[in-house]
Amino acid sequence: MAEGAHHSHKKLYIFIFFVLTFLTVVELIIPGMTNIAKFYRDSALVLLAFGKAFLVAYYFMHLNEETKWTRFVAAIPISAGVYATVLILESMFR
Structure with a gap:
């Protein structure tokens, strides 16, 4: 029984690894997309970074x-990080 539980975690971790790899490849492609406004490229990179961190x-x-x-305790610094990111992105366009 323990062996079956171990395999399910292993499959999940391998799946998450491939999702993180895919998101990293997307992060490498986005800066080269010069036809998109800088704000949207930066916002997409920040959102991808938050998604990967999550x-x-x-x-x-x-x-x-x-x-x-x-x-809940872990969500407090995440909320502060999101707030700081929004402030930084907002200040870039003043």
Whole structure:
């Protein structure tokens, strides 16, 4: 029984690895897309970075197995990071 549970985690981790690899390839392609406005390219890169950080924290750091309170505590710095990113992006266009 434990062997079956181990395989399911292994498959999940391999899937997440390939998702992260795909997102990294997309991040490498986006800066070369000069026909898109800089704001949209920068915004897409920031969103991809947040998405990758979420996947790493949620699966590889096992936040999906934590209690709701721990998830809430982890969400506070994430919220601060999102707020800081929005301020930085907004200040770029003043």
